Amino acid sequence: MLKWALAVGAALVLPAVASAQDAEKGKAVFNTSCKACHDAGEGGGKVGPGLKGIVGIKAGVHHPEYKYSQPMKDSGLTWDEATLDKYLSDWAKKLVPGTLMNFPGVKDETKRKDLIAYLKATGG
Ligand code: HEC
Numbered sequence: 210m211l212k213w214a215l216a217v218g219a220a221l222v223l224p225a226v227a228s229a230q231d232a233e234k235g236k237a238v239f240n241t242s243c244k245a246c247h248d249a250g251e252g253g254g255k256v257g258p259g260l261k262g263i264v265g266i267k268a269g270v271h272h273p274e275y276k277y278s279q280p281m282k283d284s285g286l287t288w289d290e291a292t293l294d295k296y297l298s299d300w301a302k303k304l305v306p307g308t309l310m311n312f313p314g315v316k317d318e319t320k321r322k323d324l325i326a327y328l329k330a331t332g333g
Contacts, residue, residue, distance in 0.1 A: 228326050235327025238320045246310075249331050257310060262332035263288050264325070268305070280307035293325050 239249055246256040258275040269282035284305045286292050292304075298321060301310040315321045 228329075231323040231326035232330040233327075234320075235323035235325065235330075238315065238324040239327055242312075242315055242324070246312075249328065260328060260331070264293065264329045264332055265289060278307060278309045280305055281309070284308075290325050290329070293328065294321055297321055297324065 239247075243249075243257075243260070248255055248259045249261050250259075251261065252259055254272055254275040258272040258277070260271075263271055266288055268284045268286040268288060269277040286296075286305070288296075296304045297312075297315050298318075299314040301312045301314070302308050315324060
């Protein structure tokens with residue numbers, strides 16, 4: 210019983226620790242792959258909309274002043290971690306045909322996970 214409790218405890222604590230480190234690495238991925246078009250801080254839209262706090266929010270509504278494309282507004286997506294992973298793994302237009310985001314994806318799965326951890330950390 211005690212062993213079981215310890216195992217559960219470790220499983221709950223470890224991801225939290227990993228996630229802080231991942232977010233640090235993810236920031237570097239963001240700076241190389243996304244920053245040219247997106248701001249993840251307090252800034253508003255650049256070529257793309259600001260992404261601070263995007264995780265868990267519906268597509269096409271985060272920055273009402275940003276002119277989202279109709280396909281993005283109509284996509285019906287919610288940017289949870291799984292959807293972001295899919296969107297960012299390949300050309301963005303594969304998940305959202307007609308999107309203005311002309312981006313070939315972050316092919317490395319670990320980098321993608323780190324990146325999403327970073328985006329999540331901006332939400333706080
Ligand atoms: C070449 C410019 C460009 C790059 C690079 C780029 N994006 Fe985008 N992104 C856009 C544009 C433009 C939109 C708006 C799309 C639309 O309205 O169809 C967008 C939209 C998004 C959205 C949807 C936002 C919302 O409010 O619904 C997310 C999430 C996103 N980008 C994440 C990323 C991430 C993460 C990266 C880096 C891996 C990235 N983008 C790289 C231009 C870019």
